[in-house]
Amino acid sequence: MKQGLQSELRGQLKSHGLRATGLRLAALQVLHDRATPLTQEQVLSGLPVGVFDPASLWRALAELAEKGVLRRMDLGDRVWRYELVDACRSISPDHAHFLCDDCGVVRCLPPVQLVASQGALPAVLQGAQLKLRVSGRCAQCVAA
């Protein structure tokens, strides 16, 4: 494990009042390396086999999401995905995501707007705080 990243992660945990445990550091490292939203399953598969408990990993990820270190999202397939908030700062703090229903590829989207093709958006959305989830079939899967 790279020393620089290691101590950066430790600092981040500490600043949120969380202990720097092996599980948390390892999970954060996987999320940092893959640099895309990952399911708990995917995080676990990036960790040494048989060492960590899935339920503990679940709690670790949920806790980190609550504290704001991670962002937790459901992209439409009923599985939580987590991404490092810090690593995504370059895009936007609350960017949307795309999930391809076919190949499962996940992609962070640049800031987008919702525009009514005809007329205006309904009143419930005027001044509402919106989160967008985009799914479907990516260009590659459509072409194939």
Added chain:
Amino acid sequence: MKQGLQSELRGQLKSHGLRATGLRLAALQVLHDRATPLTQEQVLSGLPVGVFDPASLWRALAELAEKGVLRRMDLGDRVWRYELVDACRSISPDHAHFLCDDCGVVRCLPPVQLVASQGALPAVLQGAQLKLRVSGRCAQCVAA
């Protein structure tokens, strides 16, 4: 039950090769009356108590969704919702939906477009077939 609707639903079932059973007719009627996406739970609560089996209702709704009579969607809270495709024809065959995380209100949206606020959408989305899900807090809940 209104006779006109009753026979219209029967016809719709028959044209999809499905038998007009009490469960299906009752479920479709509830969906027709409420005219908004409903969870299985909500459909069940619109039916006489203790008469129908939840698992059978689940199968009926899933089947109807497969045949194209209903549209099945996950609005972000990990619960399937169903809406009558026919009843929504006036909007658009594949309109998006909004779910308020606070009050749970569901609203069908008019046709919308996704526009990048800066630059263009990523390549995976160029020519992709997109489904949108919009959630967050509706204007009312934001104001409250």
Added chain:
DNA sequence: CATCAATAGCAATTGAGTTGCGATAACCAC
């Protein structure tokens, strides 16, 4: 009205998510 396949009812299973609790290990003070 008899027949046969489609459908309903019931019970059991899945799978991600979630929680309770005793054992363990991080962190802080000394």
Added chain:
DNA sequence: GTGGTTATCGCAACTCAATTGCTATTGATG
């Protein structure tokens, strides 16, 4: 370093919607 406090972990159990297998029932057709 050592020791004590308390956050975390590991394990097992539980939730809840979703899903499926199997048998009894019922709608549709001749």
